[in-house]
Amino acid sequence: MAKLKFIKPDLQEATAACCGPTESTLQASDEASCKTCLPDREDYRPAWITGTIMTADGAIPVISTELTRSDYWEHVKCRTSAFRNNYIVNPGLYAVGAPGKNSYVLVSANYKLSFDALRKALKGLNVWVLVLDTKGINVWCAAGKGTFGTNELIRLISITKLDRLVDHRKIIVPQLGAPGISAHEVKKASGFKVCYGPVLAENIGAYIAAGYEATKEMRTVMFPLIDRLILTPMEINPAMKKYYPWYALMILAVFGLQPGGIVFKDALVGGLPFILLGLVSVLAGALVTPALLPFIPFRSFAVKGWITGILCVFLSAKFIAMIGHLNTVLLFFSYLFFPLASSYVALQFTGATTFTGMSGVKKELKISIPLYILGALVSLVLLLVYKLSEWRIL
Amino acid sequence: MKYLSNTASLEFFPGRCTGCGRCIEVCPHGVFALENKKAVILDKDQCMECGACVGNCAFGALKVDKGVGCAAAVINSIIIGGEPSCGCSGNNKKGDCC
Numbered sequence: 496m497a498k499l500k501f502i503k504p505d506l507q508e509a510t511a512a513c514c515g516p517t518e519s520t521l522q523a524s525d526e527a528s529c530k531t532c533l534p535d536r537e538d539y540r541p542a543w544i545t546g547t548i549m550t551a552d553g554a555i556p557v558i559s560t561e562l563t564r565s566d567y568w569e570h571v572k573c574r575t576s577a578f579r580n581n582y583i584v585n586p587g588l589y590a591v592g593a594p595g596k597n598s599y600v601l602v603s604a605n606y607k608l609s610f611d612a613l614r615k616a617l618k619g620l621n622v623w624v625l626v627l628d629t630k631g632i633n634v635w636c637a638a639g640k641g642t643f644g645t646n647e648l649i650r651l652i653s654i655t656k657l658d659r660l661v662d663h664r665k666i667i668v669p670q671l672g673a674p675g676i677s678a679h680e681v682k683k684a685s686g687f688k689v690c691y692g693p694v695l696a697e698n699i700g701a702y703i704a705a706g707y708e709a710t711k712e713m714r715t716v717m718f719p720l721i722d723r724l725i726l727t728p729m730e731i732n733p734a735m736k737k738y739y740p741w742y743a744l745m746i747l748a749v750f751g752l753q754p755g756g757i758v759f760k761d762a763l764v765g766g767l768p769f770i771l772l773g774l775v776s777v778l779a780g781a782l783v784t785p786a787l788l789p790f791i792p793f794r795s796f797a798v799k800g801w802i803t804g805i806l807c808v809f810l811s812a813k814f815i816a817m818i819g820h821l822n823t824v825l826l827f828f829s830y831l832f833f834p835l836a837s838s839y840v841a842l843q844f845t846g847a848t849t850f851t852g853m854s855g856v857k858k859e860l861k862i863s864i865p866l867y868i869l870g871a872l873v874s875l876v877l878l879l880v881y882k883l884s885e886w887r888i889l
Numbered sequence: 890m891k892y893l894s895n896t897a898s899l900e901f902f903p904g905r906c907t908g909c910g911r912c913i914e915v916c917p918h919g920v921f922a923l924e925n926k927k928a929v930i931l932d933k934d935q936c937m938e939c940g941a942c943v944g945n946c947a948f949g950a951l952k953v954d955k956g957v958g959c960a961a962a963v964i965n966s967i968i969i970g971g972e973p974s975c976g977c978s979g980n981n982k983k984g985d986c987c
Contacts, residue, residue, distance in 0.1 A: 636975060639939065639957055673915035673941035674955070691914050709914075716917040718890060794893050796960075846959030846975065848890075850918065852938035853956030853973060855893040856963050864964075 532556055532587035532626075543614070548590045552656050557590045560618040566611055573608050575728040579631075582607045586628035588655040592621035596662040599703060601692070602648065602672065604629040604637050609696075616696040620703070623660065627651055638675030645677045645684075652685040665707070667692045667699075670714060716849045723785045726847040730781035734840050739777060743770050749878055754886060768815045769829070772808060776833040779807040780840025785847075796851070797863040800841020804834035824881040832874040839867055897936035898954035903927055905950035912942035912951060 533547065533556050534540050542563060547554040573579035586605050591614065600623045603613045610626060617624075627647045629637035637643035648668070652658070657666075668676055670691045678689035693702045693713035702709050746769045751762025780800045784791065791799040808829055815821060821829070842859065845851040883889040899920070908926040918935040921928045921942065928950070940955030957963075957975050966973040 638941075640975065645944075670915060670941075671917065673945055674939040675944070677944045677947075678911065679945070679947035694917060711919065714914070714917070715919050789890050794891060842960040846957070846961050848958070850890055850935070850937050851892045851958030852897055852936060853958050853963065854898050854938060854954060855896040856958050856960050858893060858896050860960060860963055860967075 532585040532589065543611075548593065550660060552659060555588050555590050557592075558614050558624070560591060560614050560616075560620075562611055562615050570608055570611070574725055575732070579606075579608065581631060583631040584610050584626060586626045586651065588651075588657075588660070589624040589626065590622075591617045591624060592619070594621045594623050596660075598622050598661065600625055600657065600661060600666045601699070602627060602666055602668045604632065604634045604643055604672075606631050606633045606637075609633045612696040613699070616699045618700075620700065623657075625651055625655065625657070625666070634669050635671040635674075638672045641675050643672050644675040645680050648676060648681055648689075649684045652681075652687055658686065664688055665690055667702075667707070669696070670694050670709070671716070718788075718849045720786065722849075723788060726844075727782050727785050730785065730840070730844055730847065731777065734777045734781050734843070739773060742773050746770055746773070749882065752882070768821070769825075771815075772811055772829055772833050773836070775807050775811045776804050776836040777840055779803045779833075780837035780842075781844070783807065784837070784841040785844050788848075795859055796842045796845050797838045797859050800838035801834045803841065804837025805830065807837065808833040822881060824877055824884065828874055828877040828881070831870055831877070835867055835870040835874075838863065891934050892937070892958070894934045897933050897938060898952075899930070899933055899936045899938065899942075900952040901928070901930055902950050902952070905948045907948055907950075909947070911945045911947070915941040915945050917941070 533544075533554060543559045543566070544556045545559045546557045548557050549555075569578070569582065573582055584605050584607050598621050601613065601617075602625045603610050605626050605628055610624075613624065627637075627643055628651075629642045629647070632640065632642060634643055648666075652666070658664075664687050666681075666687045666689060668678075668689050668691055671694055673691055676689060678691075681687060681689050690707045691709075692699055693709045694716050695713070698709070698713045702713065743766075746766045747762040748757070750765030750769075751757045751759060753761060780803065784796070784800050784803045787803070788799070791802055793799060793802070812821065812826065812829060842863065845856050845859075880889065906927045908923060908928065910923055910928070912921045912928050913923060917939070918937060920930060920932060920935050922931050923929070936953070937958055938953050938955055940953055943951045943953050943955065956973055959973070959975055962973040962975050
């Protein structure tokens with residue numbers, strides 16, 4: 496591909512190219528949310544914009560299909576931290592290669608991780624990419640929320656003047672965008688026929704080569720080990736941040752509290768096994784359960800988490816018993832509290848899976864939440880009993 | 890992998906189905922198939938209630954209680970009211986949701 500020149504956009508012209516002149520029917524916020532996909536200065540240009548392509552309606556950024564080391568590093572940060580909450584690309588129209596009037600139009604979300612997955616899959620193709628404003632959320636989640644939706648798609652088709660850019664009337668929407676899109680309504684409002692592409696961007700080449708045809712495999716969502724593992728850091732992270740510090744503080748207070756005041760040695764020596772067991776239960780629910788998901792019996796995530804939890808607590812208690820003695824009341828507490836904690840954490844993984852439905856989750860919660868509350872109360876009573884017997888009150 | 894059986898709220902009205910095949914195209918779990926020019930539900934337990942089929946059926950032949958299969962979203966909706974909705978948004982600085 497010839498090296499493209501980056502044209503410093505005339506803001507008005509670029510707005511026309513990227514977002515189109517605002518029509519009286521469009522809201523002021525439409526303008527603001529989609530000013531231009533082109534930076535106004537060459538030195539502000541992200542590395543993945545390699546140049547611009549001129550169309551009758553102005554300059555359109557051409558994007559690279561090669562991901563850089565810095566892109567990959569940003570992806571790692573997305574998978575592990577809040578970095579992903581503001582990892583966006585400007586909505587609008589982009590070009591890959593040297594597209595023309597008959598080139599395919601692919602639709603994507605403005606979460607850069609999704610956008611990168613798509614552009615990486617477009618090597619060697621000449622296509623247009625229409626990025627919807629999904630508030631930085633991936634296609635599937637945004638479709639569930641409706642931001643990757645019929646109205647947004649119609650809006651972008653209209654403001655990018657897609658009907659003038661291409662001679663055909665077909666757009667390729669990712670299949671996982673379907674929960675937010677009504678293809679027949681898009682057709683009615685814009686004249687464009689929605690063709691649902693494959694689930695994974697990596698199959699887009701095969702889909703195009705087959706003439707807008709996806710195989711059953713390309714249409715089915717899987718959930719292999721690697722996908723499950725990639726999601727676990729963002730399961731462990733919130734559990735460790737939200738619940739664990741409070742739990743650790745409570746344990747230290749319970750063990751350190753003596754009639755004479757707080758004894759730090761008692762807090763550490765007595766509390767340490769339980770602080771470790773807490774960590775074990777978080778990992779059992781947020782790492783072991785997702786990793787072994789298809790192999791743990793029963794379909795309920797609460798039950799799966801409880802099974803993993805009790806096995807992990809059993810092994811850990813064996814290890815702790817080798818280095819010290821666990822009081823009977825505390826042993827009861829351990830076998831009651833930690834598997835329930837693991838079960839609760841595992842239940843949170845339903846939000847990350849590709850196959851759990853809301854009715855099922857509601858059913859699980861209806862049974863499990865009262866059990867969690869009961870379990871937590873009995874656990875507190877057991878700790879109280881231990882404390883009172885330690886103080887020889889009982 | 891399958892989730893709990895007999896919980897999916899998916900309903901199909903064969904009388905309205907024209908056999909266009911859109912539901913087969915959009916379903917990410919292969920719930921539907923085409924038999925004698927009409928859609929059929931192959932395995933309802935595979936349905937995750939994403940609503941893709943309902944929104945793309947131009948003939949109103951499908952119905953589902955669409956929603957997120959996410960415990961955090963359902964718990965939040967119990968605590969703060971409203972429909973269960975994933976808290977994922979660009980404004981969520983805590984990074985504690987999908």
